[in-house]
Amino acid sequence: xxxxxxxxxxxxxxxxxxxxxxxxxxxxxxxxxxxxxxxxxxxxxxxxxxxxxxxxxxxxxxxxxxxxxxxxxxxxxxxxxxxxxxxxxxxxxxxxxxxxxxxxxxxxxxxxxxxxxxxxxxxxxxxxxxxxxxxxxxxxxxxxxxxxxxxxxxxxxxxxxxxxxxxxxxxxxxxx
Amino acid sequence: xxxxxxxxxxxxxxxxxxxxxxxxxxxxxxxxxxxxxxxxxxxxxxxxxxxxxxxxxxxxxxxxxxxxxxxxxxxxxxxxxxxxxxxxxxxxxxxxxxxxxx
Numbered sequence: 001x002x003x004x005x006x007x008x009x010x011x012x013x014x015x016x017x018x019x020x021x022x023x024x025x026x027x028x029x030x031x032x033x034x035x036x037x038x039x040x041x042x043x044x045x046x047x048x049x050x051x052x053x054x055x056x057x058x059x060x061x062x063x064x065x066x067x068x069x070x071x072x073x074x075x076x077x078x079x080x081x082x083x084x085x086x087x088x089x090x091x092x093x094x095x096x097x098x099x100x101x102x103x104x105x106x107x108x109x110x111x112x113x114x115x116x117x118x119x120x121x122x123x124x125x126x127x128x129x130x131x132x133x134x135x136x137x138x139x140x141x142x143x144x145x146x147x148x149x150x151x152x153x154x155x156x157x158x159x160x161x162x163x164x165x166x167x168x169x170x171x172x173x174x175x176x
Numbered sequence: 177x178x179x180x181x182x183x184x185x186x187x188x189x190x191x192x193x194x195x196x197x198x199x200x201x202x203x204x205x206x207x208x209x210x211x212x213x214x215x216x217x218x219x220x221x222x223x224x225x226x227x228x229x230x231x232x233x234x235x236x237x238x239x240x241x242x243x244x245x246x247x248x249x250x251x252x253x254x255x256x257x258x259x260x261x262x263x264x265x266x267x268x269x270x271x272x273x274x275x276x277x278x
Binding site: 064135141 | 177178179180181182183184185186188189190191192193194195196197199200201203205206208209210212213216219220223224226227228230232233234235237238240241242244245246247248249250251252253255256257258259260262268
């Protein structure tokens with residue numbers, strides 16, 4: 001950092017440049033997720049997108065969330081997707097001609113949603129002078145997870161257990 | 177300092193891309209992947225508001241953790257259903273699955 005600063009690049013500029021690079025890369029891979037024809041490539045692009053989002057979390061002072069994102073999403077969920085793609089060898093993409101009508105309607109709807117959201121975000125006056133506060137520490141996060149949010153935490157545990165049991169029951173091979 | 181609205185714009189763009197994917201994918205696994213994109217857009221918004229709201233107890237980050245847990249559970253059950261459907265009808269293209277369509 002000091003080396004770069006000595007070449008006339010301020011720290012603020014470096015932060016901004018790397019953030020917009022990471023955000024652009026994330027959006028590029030997200031577009032590839034929805035546009036690629038090969039479902040196996042889509043899984044790889046999804047992993048790249050999720051890593052990019054973890055980088056964005058770092059700019060929001062959420063280091064723990066970035067680590068959890070990489071561990072759970074990239075480590076577990078994308079692996080699960082890849083295994084499912086391999087188990088269901090159905091890469092039939094169909095002809096493009098029947099898709100055109102649906103693609104144009106979908107593009108219209110999602111672009112309209114994007115423009116509405118963009119207008120709302122740019123027209124709202126956010127409190128620009130946000131207080132320069134300390135980032136939330138991991139100890140603080142754990143404390144409020146165990147005290148103030150103990151009940152939702154337990155509900156999530158029950159939900160995970162239910163998902164586990166349900167996955168085993170649904171995925172169990174039928175007896176012949 | 178990156179302004180708050182740029183994070184929110186990133187979230188909005190990811191949400192729209194995920195919405196497009198849900199509408200256009202014919203493969204059930206592709207639809208589940210697009211839903212993961214939408215959930216991640218929601219997470220970016222939650223963490224952005226956690227940072228910029230001036231609330232020091234990190235409520236937004238905890239809610240993002242809950243969203244990640246629910247996304248994992250939904251992905252597990254959804255992929256399990258996909259495998260079960262594939263076992264029964266040998267296809268996972270959602271326009272060919274019409275067993276319960278009247």
